[in-house]
Amino acid sequence: MMRDAADTVSPGFQVDDPVAPQQGFGQLLKQNRLAMIGLAIFVVFFCIALLGLGLTSGRNPTFDPAVVRLQEKLRPPLSKPNLETLSTEEVPRLGVYLFGTDDLGRDVFARMLQGAWVSLTVGFVAVGISVFIGIFMGGIAGYFGQSHTSIDTLIMRFVDIMLCFPSFFLILTVVALLPASMYNIMIVIGLTSWMGTTRFVRAEFLSLREQDFVTAARALGVSNFRIIFRHMIPNAMAPVLVSATIGIATAILTEAGLSFLGFGVPPPHATWGGILSDGKRFIFDAPWLTFAPGFAILIVVLSFNLFGEGLRDILNPKLRERY
C-alpha cells in the first residue's frame, strides 16, 4: 500500500531531455554505480537461468535435480560425496555438493539451477502480462479520456475496484483454487498487478495527447489506434519501464512466497521458495537449505530493485539536477 502511494506521488517523468537521449542514458547509467551493479547481477542471473534450464532438463541432464540419494542426505555445502555408496550416475557432476544436499540427498546446487528458470520466467511473463494490460487500458483511458469520458471513467473505476483487493491474499486464493502449474501462477500474478501501470500510462497520455506530434498525426488522418500504439506509447515507455523492472522484483518475491506456502510449481520441479520451504524443518541442522535459496532470491530481487530505482533516477531529469 505504502509502496503504491510512494510511486504515485513521485514527480512525473519528462521526455524533453537536454542531453541527447541515447548517449546521455549510457553515460548516466555508468555513473550510477548501484544501478550498474544491479544490471550486472541481472545479466549474470539471466545467463545462469538459461544455462540451468539447459543443464537440468532433458532425459539425461548434466545436473540432475531429481536424483535421490538417501544415504547422502543433509550433507553440508562443499562436502565430497561418499563414492563407495553411490552408483556412477548418482555421483554429482562436479564431484562435490556445492550447496550441500537436502533431506532426500538431492543436490541443492542442481535444484537451485532448476529453480532459477522458474523465478526468471514467472517474473518476466507475469510482468509482461501486467504491462500489456496496463498499457492497453491506460492508453485507451488516457487517449479517449476527453472525448469519451465514459470509457475513461469505466476503466479507472475498474482500477479502483481491483485496488480494493488485498493482492497477496487474492493471488493466494486464486492460485489455491486453480490446479497447480507455473502458467497459472504467472497469469494470476500478471492479472492482479496491472493497476499501477494503467495509472502511469493514463497520466502520461493525458499530457502527451496535447502535444503537437499527436495533433499532426491526427491531421494526417492516422487512425486512433495507430496514434496510440505507434506514436504515443513509445513516448510513454519511460515510467512503464521503471515500474516493470520493479514489478519483476515483486513478482519473483510473490512467486517465492507462494512456493513457500506450498502453492508454487508442483514438485518434483524445484523452485527457490520450495527449497527453502522444504528446508525449514532443518534450519538448525542444515541451515544451507535456508540460506542458499534465501540469498539467491535476495540477490536477484535486489538487483532488479536497484536497477529499477537507478532507471527512475536516470529517466527523471527533475531528480537528476538535485545531485
Place this chain on the structure above:
Amino acid sequence: MLSFIGRSVIQKTITLFFVSIVSFLIIHLAPGAPSQVDPLNPKFTPQMVERFRKEFHLDEPLYIQYTYFYRDLLTGKTVSWKDNQSVLGKIWERFLNSLPLFIVGTILTWTLSFPVGIRSAIFRGGLYDRNATFFSYLLISIPGFFFAYILIILVVTQFHVPVIGLKTFGIGDAAWPRLVMDRVWHLLLPSVLGATGGIAILSRYVRSQMLEVEGQDYVRTARAKGVPEEQVHYKHALRNALLPFVTMFGLILPGLIGGSVIIESIFSWPGMGRMAFEAILARDYPIILTVNFVSAVLVLAGTFVSDLLYMVVDPRIRL
C-alpha cells in the same frame, strides 16, 4: 466539503458493490466445488454432499447464492462451512490476536523511518545516506520468510528464547515478569518482520519528500537570512514535508486486516492471516469472502480518511 463527503461515500459504496460481485465470481467460478474438498473421506457420502449443498444454497443459481450470502453477511449471520460458527465472531477473535502485531509493527515503522529518512535527506550523498539507501533496498528485497528464519536462528541461538507461537507452551504458572518477557519476545520478531518493508519504503519516501522541500525557495530564503541550520531543517522544511504523511495514516487502515499470511504461518501466530490461509485450504468460502469484503471496506475507508485528512491539513486542497 459536505458535497465531497457525500459524493465519495456514494462512489465508494458503488465500488464496494462491484468488489463484492467480482470476489464472489472469482471464488465461485474457479474450478472445484467446496463439497469436493475431501472426496476420499468415507463419511462424505453423496447424501451428505447433497445435504451440504442444500444447507448452504449451493444448488441455487449464482445470483441467488450471491444475495443469500451478502444478506447473511450484512445481518451478521454468516457461518463458516467448516464448523458452523459465526464468521464475524471468528474474525473478531483472530483480529484481537493480530492487533498487537499490527500496533507494534506500526509504531516501529513510524518511529524508525522518520529519523532515518530525515537524516538521509540532510546529509544526502554522504556515507550515511548511501548506507541507508542500500539497506532500505536490501530490506525491500529480502523475502519475508527468509528474513524470518535468519532472525529465528539468531534469536534462538544467541538469546535462547523460544519465539514460535503466542507464548511458550506450558508456561502457565510462572512469575509475572517472566510471563511478560515471554510475551514480549514472542511479539517482537513477527512485529519487526511486519515492519521491515514499511520502514524501508517509508524512510525512502520521507527522504524524497524532505529533498523536495529542501530545494524550495523559502528554505533557501530562510538560510539566506541566517536562520540556524537546525531550525531550517526542522521548522521550515520538515513541517512542510510532513503534509503527505498525515494522509498516510488513512492508508494504514487496511493493514489492520491484512495480517501477513506468511509471517503468521511461520510463527504459528493465530491471527487473521493464518485464519484466511486455513480458510483457503479448506475452501471455506464464507470466511474467504468475508475477509475480502472487510478488507475492501477498510481500503475504501482508508482512502476516504486520507482524502479528508488532506483537506483538513492542507487548505490549498480545500475547494
